[in-house]
Amino acid sequence: MPAAGKTPGSAATRARQLREAIHAHDHRYYVLDAPTASDAEYDALMRELIALEHEFPALLTPDSPTQRVGGTASDTFMPVVHRVPMLSLNNAFTTEEVEAFDRRIRETLETDHVEYEVEPKFDGLAIGLTYENGSFVVGATRGDGERGENVTANLRTISAIPLALPKALAPPLLEVRGEVLMLKADFERLNAAQRAKDQRTFANPRNAAAGGLRQLDPKITASRKLTFFAYGIGAVEWGKVKPPPTHGALLAWLRTLHFPVTGERAKVTGADGLLRFYKTMGERRESLPFEIDGVVYKVDDLALQRELGFVSRAPRFAIAHKFPAQEATTEVTGIDVNVGRTGAVTPIARLAPVFVGGVTVTNATLHNEDEVRRKDVRIGDTVVVRRAGDVIPEVVRVLLDKRPRDAREFVMPARCPECGSAIVRLEGEAVARCEGGLVCPAQRKQALLHFASRRAMDIEGLGEKLVDQLVDAKTVRTPADLYNLSAEALAQLPRMADKSAANVVAAIDASRDTTLARFVYALGIRHVGEATAKDLALHFGDLDRLIAADADALLEVNDVGPVLAQSIVRFFAEAHNRQVIDALRNAGVHWPRRAPRAAKSAGRLAGRAFVLTGTLPSMTRDEAQARIEAQGGKVAGSVSKKTDYVVAGATAGSKLARAQELGVEILDESALLKLLKEGEGQP
DNA sequence: CGTCCTCGAGTTCC
DNA sequence: CTCGAGGACG
Numbered sequence: 001m002p003a004a005g006k007t008p009g010s011a012a013t014r015a016r017q018l019r020e021a022i023h024a025h026d027h028r029y030y031v032l033d034a035p036t037a038s039d040a041e042y043d044a045l046m047r048e049l050i051a052l053e054h055e056f057p058a059l060l061t062p063d064s065p066t067q068r069v070g071g072t073a074s075d076t077f078m079p080v081v082h083r084v085p086m087l088s089l090n091n092a093f094t095t096e097e098v099e100a101f102d103r104r105i106r107e108t109l110e111t112d113h114v115e116y117e118v119e120p121k122f123d124g125l126a127i128g129l130t131y132e133n134g135s136f137v138v139g140a141t142r143g144d145g146e147r148g149e150n151v152t153a154n155l156r157t158i159s160a161i162p163l164a165l166p167k168a169l170a171p172p173l174l175e176v177r178g179e180v181l182m183l184k185a186d187f188e189r190l191n192a193a194q195r196a197k198d199q200r201t202f203a204n205p206r207n208a209a210a211g212g213l214r215q216l217d218p219k220i221t222a223s224r225k226l227t228f229f230a231y232g233i234g235a236v237e238w239g240k241v242k243p244p245p246t247h248g249a250l251l252a253w254l255r256t257l258h259f260p261v262t263g264e265r266a267k268v269t270g271a272d273g274l275l276r277f278y279k280t281m282g283e284r285r286e287s288l289p290f291e292i293d294g295v296v297y298k299v300d301d302l303a304l305q306r307e308l309g310f311v312s313r314a315p316r317f318a319i320a321h322k323f324p325a326q327e328a329t330t331e332v333t334g335i336d337v338n339v340g341r342t343g344a345v346t347p348i349a350r351l352a353p354v355f356v357g358g359v360t361v362t363n364a365t366l367h368n369e370d371e372v373r374r375k376d377v378r379i380g381d382t383v384v385v386r387r388a389g390d391v392i393p394e395v396v397r398v399l400l401d402k403r404p405r406d407a408r409e410f411v412m413p414a415r416c417p418e419c420g421s422a423i424v425r426l427e428g429e430a431v432a433r434c435e436g437g438l439v440c441p442a443q444r445k446q447a448l449l450h451f452a453s454r455r456a457m458d459i460e461g462l463g464e465k466l467v468d469q470l471v472d473a474k475t476v477r478t479p480a481d482l483y484n485l486s487a488e489a490l491a492q493l494p495r496m497a498d499k500s501a502a503n504v505v506a507a508i509d510a511s512r513d514t515t516l517a518r519f520v521y522a523l524g525i526r527h528v529g530e531a532t533a534k535d536l537a538l539h540f541g542d543l544d545r546l547i548a549a550d551a552d553a554l555l556e557v558n559d560v561g562p563v564l565a566q567s568i569v570r571f572f573a574e575a576h577n578r579q580v581i582d583a584l585r586n587a588g589v590h591w592p593r594r595a596p597r598a599a600k601s602a603g604r605l606a607g608r609a610f611v612l613t614g615t616l617p618s619m620t621r622d623e624a625q626a627r628i629e630a631q632g633g634k635v636a637g638s639v640s641k642k643t644d645y646v647v648a649g650a651t652a653g654s655k656l657a658r659a660q661e662l663g664v665e666i667l668d669e670s671a672l673l674k675l676l677k678e679g680e681g682q683p
Numbered sequence: 684c685g686t687c688c689t690c691g692a693g694t695t696c697c
Numbered sequence: 698c699t700c701g702a703g704g705a706c707g
Contacts (some may be wrong), residue, residue: 003693341693360696365695367700368700392696393696432702527692527702527703529692530691531689559690560704563704
């Protein structure tokens with residue numbers, strides 16, 4: 001339909017009509033699953049709108065359906081901090097685990113009747129979509145749950161994702177959580193097209209969707225035909241909108257906002273209701289248009305969800321019931337060993353390539369010598385493999401009737417294959433270790449990789465390949481050497497272009513600005529992981545105080561016992577380690593100074609044990625804990641006769657009962673605040 | 684001394 | 698993700 005000859009006024013009207021028509025088609029297609037226009041008709045509408053907007057650029061709005069492709073991708077893949085963390089679900093694999101889940105919920109809530117909203121578990125990519133006043137502003141991947149990647153430009157190309165919400169219904173702020181995935185039919189079409197073009201095909205729809213979302217060019221994402229299903233919300237400011245009371249009502253509400261929500265849901269009660277749904281979905285799995293890897297059970301009532309709360313990183317009110325992992329059989333062509341950062345020598349089964357659970361597997365760890373014996377895996381055996389938790393390949397069992405006569409048993413080598421040092425297995429320990437220490441190139445490389453890893457110094461681009469080259473060429477021996485690298489020197493290496501060399505140098509440079517906790521973690525002290533490094537940094541506040549600490553001082557730190565204390569003292573007693581630390585500081589590695597946290601023997605609440613329970617009116621439990629600890633108090637997880645105070649908020653449960661039983665003093669929030677205030681006046 | 688829980692370490696594939 | 702080890706607690 002030619003746009004020529006239109007006046008600006010009539011063009012504006014027509015553009016609005018077209019947008020509404022296209023939007024309505026998207027809505028019927030993705031949300032209602034009842035298309036009324038053919039693809040050709042839809043394309044004609046779209047072409048007319050594009051022509052119109054081309055002739056009258058003033059008509060262009062950012063949320064026009066023609067603008068799905070073409071948004072700038074400049075901030076693509078930049079980190080986005082989730083306002084509300086995107087947690088993962090706990091998994092159940094057996095009937096017993098599902099029954100235990102239901103029992104735990106009923107016991108915690110002290111009721112027999114709990115309604116669950118149940119839905120399929122999509123096998124795609126978890127995404128959060130943020131809308132401000134009804135406009136789509138940011139979309140991010142789950143990432144590590146705390147921060148994800150900005151993929152807004154690519155998400156805009158997905159027609160199932162509304163760019164604007166109905167004005168009258170949209171709250172001021174809404175983050176919709178859901179899954180981006182590729183329908184099986186689109187996946188087959190994509191692979192057929194790839195084959196026709198002699199390009200690589202994708203192993204499964206999930207990988208194809210992930211690949212599609214990580215394109216730098218949104219046009220490619222658009223051509224991949226991705227779709228989206230909403231299943232929850234993150235951050236929200238309700239404004240005038242009345243919050244839905246149940247998860248089911250929330251989903252229905254999201255649907256009125258034009259988000260696709262799967263119809264494969266049900267409301268059930270009791271463990272048998274959950275298990276019936278699992279069985280039904282298992283039977284329907286093949287015939288569904290998308291891939292699922294299990295089902296999800298959620299307590300329907302949102303108030304009860306809040307009451308149940310969270311355990312560490314997963315909600316207590318929901319669980320994923322996964323379908324059993326796919327298994328395959330293959331042959332063990334050899335058993336090699338690998339040397340880790342601490343010198344741990346682990347046997348690895350080399351496998352004839354086999355396709356299982358969506359990928360081709362060629363290696364599987366056998367963990368340690370005992371595990372090899374327990375499973376009785378021999379070279380030449382035919383074994384059953386699966387991907388444990390759908391990720392890490394695992395040898396399940398040996399098919400003994402297929403064992404060839406010449407099958408060979410694994411023998412732990414006496415000497416390290418990397419450095420020739422002795423391999424020693426201490427009495428009572430499961431792991432064998434290479435005694436070479438940093439003389440062993442494998443350990444040296446792993447130590448450097450650990451130093452550079454994301455949760456340590458976060459040096460992007462310093463990967464396995466590069467570390468191999470640098471260590472083999474003896475350019476880098478200790479982490480401190482990294483800070484003397486020049487872009488010119490790096491560019492000398494094979495397969496290293498000027499641009500990437502400059503990037504690595506910039507990343508190394510940026511890592512100079514760090515935190516004490518990251519630095520302590522990066523050192524790679526035995527038994528000191530991320531959590532302990534944080535505890536140490538918080539407790540001592542300063543590296544020199546940590547280095548000077550003796551075992552007794554270290555025992556004062558949270559979760560540090562004799563083994564850790566010994567390990568830390570030994571690490572800093574080593575002259576070589578202190579030299580490296582000095583070299584790092586001289587190279588400009590630094591962190592903000594902090595005063596040491598009040599030691600256990602100091603602070604007004606020193607030596608007093610608190611237990612927190614229920615929801616406090618004005619602060620989170622974490623905040624309360626931080627404030628108690630700041631004054632030397634201790635926060636424990638369960639009530640015992642050693643507990644001095646139980647701080648009880650709303651919906652406090654068994655802990656409160658136990659406190660009353662034991663005659664422990666019970667505080668409410670205001671009493672706690674008073675206690676904290678009294679202390680804050682003092683130094 | 685035993686049990687439960689958390690943390691550390693190693694691991695696969697793309 | 699899984700196993701093993703260390704630490705806290707009863």
